[in-house]
Amino acid sequence: MxxxxxxxxxxxxxxxxxxxxFCPCPATFGEEGNRNTCPVCLGWPGSLPVVNEEALRxxxxxxxxxxxxxxxxxxxxxxxxxxxxxxKAYQISQYDMPVNGRGYVDVETKIAxxxxxxxxxxxxxxxxxxxxxxxITRAHLEEDAGKLIHEGIAxxxxxxxxxxxxxxxxxxxxxxxxxxxxxxxxxKALKTILQYAEVxxxxxxxxxxxxxxxxSVRPVGQEKFGTKVEIKNLNSFKMVERAIQYxxxxxxxxxxxxxxxxxxxxxWDDPKGMTYSMRSKxxxxxxxxxxxxxxxxxxxxxxxxxxxxxxxxELPLDRAKRFMADYGLPEYDAYTLVEDKRISEYFEDVVKxxxxxxxxxxxxxTELLAVLNTKNLAIESSPVPPESFARLLRLIExxxxxxxxxxxxxxxxxxxxxxxxxxxxxxxxxQVSDTSLIEKAVEKAIAANPRAVEEFKAGxxxxxxxxxxxxMKETQGKANPQLTNEILRRKLG
Numbered sequence: 001m002x003x004x005x006x007x008x009x010x011x012x013x014x015x016x017x018x019x020x021x022f023c024p025c026p027a028t029f030g031e032e033g034n035r036n037t038c039p040v041c042l043g044w045p046g047s048l049p050v051v052n053e054e055a056l057r058x059x060x061x062x063x064x065x066x067x068x069x070x071x072x073x074x075x076x077x078x079x080x081x082x083x084x085x086x087x088k089a090y091q092i093s094q095y096d097m098p099v100n101g102r103g104y105v106d107v108e109t110k111i112a113x114x115x116x117x118x119x120x121x122x123x124x125x126x127x128x129x130x131x132x133x134x135x136i137t138r139a140h141l142e143e144d145a146g147k148l149i150h151e152g153i154a155x156x157x158x159x160x161x162x163x164x165x166x167x168x169x170x171x172x173x174x175x176x177x178x179x180x181x182x183x184x185x186x187x188k189a190l191k192t193i194l195q196y197a198e199v200x201x202x203x204x205x206x207x208x209x210x211x212x213x214x215x216s217v218r219p220v221g222q223e224k225f226g227t228k229v230e231i232k233n234l235n236s237f238k239m240v241e242r243a244i245q246y247x248x249x250x251x252x253x254x255x256x257x258x259x260x261x262x263x264x265x266x267x268w269d270d271p272k273g274m275t276y277s278m279r280s281k282x283x284x285x286x287x288x289x290x291x292x293x294x295x296x297x298x299x300x301x302x303x304x305x306x307x308x309x310x311x312x313x314e315l316p317l318d319r320a321k322r323f324m325a326d327y328g329l330p331e332y333d334a335y336t337l338v339e340d341k342r343i344s345e346y347f348e349d350v351v352k353x354x355x356x357x358x359x360x361x362x363x364x365x366t367e368l369l370a371v372l373n374t375k376n377l378a379i380e381s382s383p384v385p386p387e388s389f390a391r392l393l394r395l396i397e398x399x400x401x402x403x404x405x406x407x408x409x410x411x412x413x414x415x416x417x418x419x420x421x422x423x424x425x426x427x428x429x430x431q432v433s434d435t436s437l438i439e440k441a442v443e444k445a446i447a448a449n450p451r452a453v454e455e456f457k458a459g460x461x462x463x464x465x466x467x468x469x470x471x472m473k474e475t476q477g478k479a480n481p482q483l484t485n486e487i488l489r490r491k492l493g
Contacts, residue, residue, distance in 0.1 A: 003217040003255065005248045006225055007177035009240075011190060013169045013200045014144070014208040015058045020165035021143045022049030022092065027167065029206045033149075033160040041143075041165030043088030048294050051076075055167035058199040059099050059141050060300070060308050062169055065197040065315060066190075068103030068139055070305050075297035076141075080288045084159050085146035093170075095289040097297065098140030105173075106317055107132045107189045108335050109182055129331050134186050135174030144168050163207070169199070175214070175225065180244040187211060187237050188339065192316045196341050204236055211240055215247045217255065226251070227261040231275055233268050243268040247275055319344055327357035336365055342379050343369075346386050353390030355397070363393055367407055371414055384413050392420040400424065402481055404472075435487070438471070438479050442487050445470035456492060464488060 020027050023040035039047040063070050077095040108129045146164040150157045171190065177183050191202045191209060202209040211234045216226035231247060234240045246268075251261055266275040291297070314322070316338045323334040323344075338344045343364065350360040368389065372379060384392075392409060395401040401409065401424065412423050445467045446453055455463035464485070471484050 001256070002220045003252045004220045005178060005244070006175045006216045006218060006228075007179075007183055007244060008175040008214040008228075009173045009177065009183060009186065010212045010214070011171045011173075011187070012144075012210045012212075013062070013171065013194060013202065015055050015062075015167040015169055016198070016200050017052060017054045017058065017167055019052060019054075021052050021055050021141065021167035023165060025165065031162055033158070034162060036162045037164070041087075042161060049092065049292075051295065052167060055141065056099070057308060058167075059139070059169050060305060061197055061312065062171075062194060062199045063100030063103065063139050064305075064309050064312055065193050065199075066100070066103040066105060066136055066139060066171070068100035068136060071097060071099055071101060071300060072302070073097060073297060073299050074099050076292045076295040077289045078292050079142075081286075083145065084157070085148050085161070085164065087146070087161060087164065091143060091145065092292055092295070093142035093289075094140035098138045099300075100136075100139035103136040103139065105134050105136065105186060105189050105193065107134055107182065107185045108317070108320075109185045129335060132176075132182060132185075134176045134182075137172045137174055139169055139171045142168050142170055175216075180241040180248070183213065183244050184237050184241045187240060189316070192339055192341070196313055196315055198313070210235070213240060213244055213247075215244055215251070216261070217248060217251045226255075227263050229261065229263065229275075230265045231268055232265060232278065239268060239270055242270075242273065243275060246273060250275065316341075323347075323357075327351065327361075329357060329361055333358075333361040333365065337361060340379070346379055346389075349386030350390045350393070353387055355390045355393045359393055359397065360390075363389075367410055371410060375414065382414075383417050384410070388413065388419050395420055395424065399480065402477070402479075404477060404481075435483065438475070438483050439487055441471045441474040441479060442467075442484065442491060444474060445488075446491065453492060 014027075017027050019025060020036075020041055023038050025036045025038050025041055028036065040049055060070055074094065075097045076092050078090040079093045079095070080090045082089045109132050110129060144163050144166040146159050146161040148157050148159055173186065177186060194200050194209075195202055200208055204210070213231045213234060214228045215231060216228040218224065218226040229247060229251070231243050234243055247266070254261060262277075262280070264280050265278045267278045268275050320334040320338045323329045323337060324331065329337075337347050347360055347364055350364070351357050368379075368382075368384075372382060389410075392401075392406060392413065395409075396403060396406050401420075406420075409420050409423050412418070412427075413420060416423070418426075449467050449470055452463045452466040456467070467488060468481070468484055471479050471488075
């Protein structure tokens, strides 16, 4: 019997506010333990919560970016459970009247077309994109819990309540995801949208974006869902993908062996590459939700929602489509550029500085990002601003530099902070395009590589590389590659 997975994700996103959801304590990361606390977030008797207006505004903004139906009337509820990092023994959340109702995320998922060739940018052109619409059930506000610290503690654990009360938006997807790859792509799309909307930095290392996955399997063709298992402790997109894949395989094996799946919460052990049971899975009634008596229900004015809608920026998919329409970029380039808002802005700045769109895209997605990755720099920390990068690319377009020379110059720009023109002048790195000089080097290369010449004439195109390499060595890498190839092919008949 063949089985198919049914996957839904619950994503907790920390909203980018200065203070917590119901008190004025700072919502900052990395402070000394229990420094950012007060009677409200510590749950002292008699303390009263007050809704953070900026958190509500950001939640609405996120909902609009995710195509959600923003509620006209909403309320906060108490979600009751006892745990050491929850000082009140309940969490203020939203149950049946969330700020955001149904919405969706359109996800561009890569598929193979079987050509296997390489594009100019180095991308495999066998990658094509299909759009999958993943539904969102709700996106509601709630406060975060504290943090338990086990490491280095001989007896028991410590609790840091700095994080307790920080505003979270919990985004619950419909069970529309059908593979680990789709889960990965959905998370990546969701993160990008939220960063474009500027509601969160989505920094997983700081816990600003956390994910739980609900996974079940069922026989192919069956409409009824199987028994779901929730996987917690997923701290990276790759971890989500691996954990879901493992859980699909585990549940499939169990059903094939005639075993039953137990509804439970499991944890992911990344070093071992497996999930293990944590506790039986709770249902909504186990939390005994009831309206928070300290926070009365209230109505959202439609004028307020529409005013927030008008502040939304261009979102990733819209930007990708514009890049394809306005700049003639292929799908791969457009979708890859918009995965990071800052990279897409860098690209547009380079194009506005007078460089062809495809040239800009190729060099940003390959050479620039490679150097940034090597030096562990984000693009906003690059010592090469868009205007300087554009001037480098124009030196290639006007024939001053070859591609190889330009790569070397880019590295020197990063190391020295100097612009391309200064480095070219100091190092004497002007490309040789003098036909007579290149012809002399070509003739010398032909004479020095008789075997390669014979192989090329016998039909082995790769043999030309050895001769070109000799020319480059003779000219210290300055010979114009296009002219070199033209002269070589003419002389070799």
